[in-house]
Amino acid sequence: MGELVARFFLGGTLVALFSVVGDLFTPKSFAGLFAAAPSVALATMLLTLHKEGAPFVAIEARSMIVGAVAFTAYASLVAWVLHRRRARPTVVAVAGLAVWGAVAAIGWALFVRPL
Amino acid sequence: MKIKTDTSALRESSWGGHALRFTIGGLVTVAVGLFTKATDAKAGGLMLAIPSIVPLGIALMTRLQNRKAGPRARGDRGRHAAVLEATGASCGTFGLLAFAVVAWQLLLRTPPWIALPAATVAWAAVAAGVWLARKAARSRRQGRV
Numbered sequence: 515m516g517e518l519v520a521r522f523f524l525g526g527t528l529v530a531l532f533s534v535v536g537d538l539f540t541p542k543s544f545a546g547l548f549a550a551a552p553s554v555a556l557a558t559m560l561l562t563l564h565k566e567g568a569p570f571v572a573i574e575a576r577s578m579i580v581g582a583v584a585f586t587a588y589a590s591l592v593a594w595v596l597h598r599r600r601a602r603p604t605v606v607a608v609a610g611l612a613v614w615g616a617v618a619a620i621g622w623a624l625f626v627r628p629l
Numbered sequence: 630m631k632i633k634t635d636t637s638a639l640r641e642s643s644w645g646g647h648a649l650r651f652t653i654g655g656l657v658t659v660a661v662g663l664f665t666k667a668t669d670a671k672a673g674g675l676m677l678a679i680p681s682i683v684p685l686g687i688a689l690m691t692r693l694q695n696r697k698a699g700p701r702a703r704g705d706r707g708r709h710a711a712v713l714e715a716t717g718a719s720c721g722t723f724g725l726l727a728f729a730v731v732a733w734q735l736l737l738r739t740p741p742w743i744a745l746p747a748a749t750v751a752w753a754a755v756a757a758g759v760w761l762a763r764k765a766a767r768s769r770r771q772g773r774v
Contacts, residue, residue, distance in 0.1 A: 518659050525658020526651035529682055533650045537638045542690075542710060544632050546717015547756045549686045552728045552749065555677040557658045559732070559745060562665070568736045568744075570670050575733035575748075577674025582726040585678045589719035592683070596712045602704075603691045603711030607684035618675050626671050 521561055528553040550585060576629075580621035588614040646689045650682060657681040678725055683718055687711045720763060724756025 536548025555578060559571050592610045596603055657679065665673025691707035698706035731751040735744035 518662070521658045521662045522655035526655030529654025529657075530647050530651040533682070533686070534639065534647065537642050538634045538636065540633050540635045540638070541713070543713040543717040543720075544757075544760055545638075546686075546714040547721035547724065547760060549683050549714060549718040550680070550721025550725050550756065552677075552725055552752050553654060554658050554661060554679065554681060555725075555728065555732075556745065556749065557654075558661050558665075558677055561662070563741050566670075568741055571741070572733050572736035573670035574665070574674035574677060575729050575736060577671050578677040578729035579726060579733070581675040581678030582722055582729050584675075585680050585725060586719060586722040588680050589683065589715055589722050592687075593712055593715035593719055596708060596715060600708070603708055604684060604688040607687040607711070607715070611680065611684070614680055622672070622675055626675065629671065 517561070517565075521557065524561065525554055525557040528557045550589065577622075577626050580626055581618055583621060584614045584617035587617045641693060642689070649689075650685060653685055654682060678722075678729065680718070683715070686718075687714055690714050716763075717760065720760040721752075721756045723759040724752040724754075727755035728752040 532548050532551035532553045536545045536551070539545040539548075559574065562571050562574065588610050591613050592607055595601060595606050595610075599606075661673065661676040661679070664676055690710045691704075693707075694710040695704055695707035728748045728751055732744055732748035735747055738744075739747075
């Protein structure tokens with residue numbers, strides 16, 4: 515239970531901190547960089563290092579490469595759709611998560627699972 | 630447009646929005662931990678790059694900009710802000726890729742207190758570099774027209 519509470523507070527703090535730093539910058543497209551900050555990754559890695567050690571976290575980081583490629587596909591698609599269609603931004607951003615899931619799943623099956 | 634810091638945006642953003650980001654960020658971090666425990670490091674690692682906070686950031690940004698613009702704007706200002714946020718995030722994902730590669734390589738060779746700060750610096754450098762390169766390419770295209 516204590517570990518979950520630590521995860522919650524560390525993850526929440528890092529996500530909020532990166533968001534606040536992002537809010538400080540203009541233009542807004544530069545501030546958007548902070549939406550892809552490694553906040554959840556840092557919080558998870560810091561806590562996992564303590565429990566499982568560096569080799570375990572290195573394996574996580576290697577798999578994260580595929581997740582990051584999926585994130586690129588997701589963010590590019592959301593920007594592209596919103597630029598060309600009069601769609602509701604929140605609906606596009608939530609529905610686009612399926613693209614992240616699909617690209618991550620394909621990357622997992624092709625590159626991560628066989629390792 | 631030059632990169633600047635502007636504290637007025639902090640006054641515009643609500644405490645409720647920050648609290649929501651804190652809560653969602655905390656919950657996602659817990660979920661990633663539980664997923665890794667239920668599977669393994671290979672599967673759990675994928676979740677370290679989940680775009681958990683992007684939909685919330687876009688929703689909050691759209692609401693703020695639409696409120697500023699008023700009903701006549703029909704959501705155009707909010708949509709434009711969302712495009713900028715998503716475009717910035719797409720540049721930032723290249724930084725996330727650099728973070729993962731540097732963390733993977735350095736965690737096998739150096740102590741974690743070197744590996745993780747170095748990976749974070751790599752994220753910032755690559756994300757900002759891709760954003761600047763994209764901006765320069767766009768300026769060149771507009772200059773040609």
